[in-house]
Amino acid sequence: MGSKDGCHTGNPLVFEAKGVKVYAGGTNRNGGWHKMSPVPDLALGPIGVIHSARTIDVLPEGWKSSSTLVGGDTPIVMEIDWPDYSIPSNLGPSWWRALVEDIETKNIKSISTQCMGGHGRTGVQLAILAHLMIPKAKHEWKNAYDLIKWVRGNFCEHAVEAKSQQTYIADVCGIPEGDSAIVVTQPQWSNFDYTADNLLTEDELRAEQVKIEREEKKAKAAAKKAKAAKKGKKGKKGKGNNPKKHTLEDFLADDERVPFGSDNKVSSPIEKGWTIVECCDCHHNEWRKADRNTFTTPCSSCGFDGGFVQVDREFLDGNKTRLCLVTDEMYHQIEMYDEQVSYVGEAIRRGMSVRRNHGGIATIRIGNKYIPIHLLKRDGDDIVSMKKTTQKIVESRSAIHGMEFMGRQEREILEE
Numbered sequence: 001m002g003s004k005d006g007c008h009t010g011n012p013l014v015f016e017a018k019g020v021k022v023y024a025g026g027t028n029r030n031g032g033w034h035k036m037s038p039v040p041d042l043a044l045g046p047i048g049v050i051h052s053a054r055t056i057d058v059l060p061e062g063w064k065s066s067s068t069l070v071g072g073d074t075p076i077v078m079e080i081d082w083p084d085y086s087i088p089s090n091l092g093p094s095w096w097r098a099l100v101e102d103i104e105t106k107n108i109k110s111i112s113t114q115c116m117g118g119h120g121r122t123g124v125q126l127a128i129l130a131h132l133m134i135p136k137a138k139h140e141w142k143n144a145y146d147l148i149k150w151v152r153g154n155f156c157e158h159a160v161e162a163k164s165q166q167t168y169i170a171d172v173c174g175i176p177e178g179d180s181a182i183v184v185t186q187p188q189w190s191n192f193d194y195t196a197d198n199l200l201t202e203d204e205l206r207a208e209q210v211k212i213e214r215e216e217k218k219a220k221a222a223a224k225k226a227k228a229a230k231k232g233k234k235g236k237k238g239k240g241n242n243p244k245k246h247t248l249e250d251f252l253a254d255d256e257r258v259p260f261g262s263d264n265k266v267s268s269p270i271e272k273g274w275t276i277v278e279c280c281d282c283h284h285n286e287w288r289k290a291d292r293n294t295f296t297t298p299c300s301s302c303g304f305d306g307g308f309v310q311v312d313r314e315f316l317d318g319n320k321t322r323l324c325l326v327t328d329e330m331y332h333q334i335e336m337y338d339e340q341v342s343y344v345g346e347a348i349r350r351g352m353s354v355r356r357n358h359g360g361i362a363t364i365r366i367g368n369k370y371i372p373i374h375l376l377k378r379d380g381d382d383i384v385s386m387k388k389t390t391q392k393i394v395e396s397r398s399a400i401h402g403m404e405f406m407g408r409q410e411r412e413i414l415e416e
Helices: 093-105 120-133 144-154 163-173 202-237 312-316 343-350
Strands: 013-017 020-026 042-046 076-080 110-115 274-279 285-289 308-310 354-356 362-366 369-372 376-379 382-385 389-393 411-415
Touching: 013 120, 013 144, 020 120, 042 120, 093 120, 093 163, 110 120, 120 144, 120 163, 144 163, 274 312, 343 354, 343 362, 343 382, 362 382
Parallel strands: 020 110, 042 076, 042 110
Antiparallel strands: 013 020, 274 285, 274 308, 354 362, 362 369, 376 382, 389 411
């Protein structure tokens, strides 16, 4: 698949079956039922993404004034609990078949399918509706793979983005999955390049993979060499002849110790030179440079300096425990703008551009770059790259209650 730049915008008509026209679009690509004129009879989409037909006005029933609100026509809107890059948890085959029956009996003549980008979840809606609404004699597919290819050919080559979505299509439609239609062209957690466009060419992706493999081999060889040298050293001088050099690990409990690389720095599996730590007091998560000051700098949220735990692995394992009230989706704490809204949700509220990169990671346009949401942070009310602003703690780290820790009550703001 190529770049998503320049793919569909608005609400193109994808197919027509039994007198019903089915449209598709992404709210981030000038799509969605609210952009259509006339509005469709029925609109489907995820909660928090699809524009609700409800108003925030609370008016009494039966009053003449309650029926004269200005707002234009609205369709029948179905808001579905449907996480991004995933599938609905409570809509099985019977629901979809019942929906198609309702479409026929309720005289629905136009349908709008949508999600944020108009790719993954929109593609699933299109595939299922096409299979159930288009007469079987006209089916050009025998399995989910062929069906997804048909949707991509009639709508967008990026439609349907996850393996679970292909499996869901097969289960709902009662057809085999077929070959995998999901192609991963970039490692999901590869380091983000802040100096170049993150939409890499195929040649660049292959070069990046070769580089990663070489670095892994080099690291294994270095570890093996270091182990052999250590073993030989003990054999010559004997145990106890070399005084031990103390490191930060010597002063931490076993469950607080963190992995150090051969360069005596904290490991950084997500972003080179950086790590996510969690405060052992308030459990606030934040990005820090991966060095020997990582676990001694006070917490930027509560000021606690008595212990921190590295949580990169929890993030990589998909530990999402925070609900965003705007998108109604789960996120890791590091992806949250505040306690209730993710960076994606806040970007939507501000009208900022949001899209997914090759690895399926949500990114937000900051300046002229799209930056993954897990590599963002707040600078006041602004959303910035977590690398943009760093605080240099000058000399002592004494606590000032309710304020950030500053040596001699001074700090320098360094702009990269």
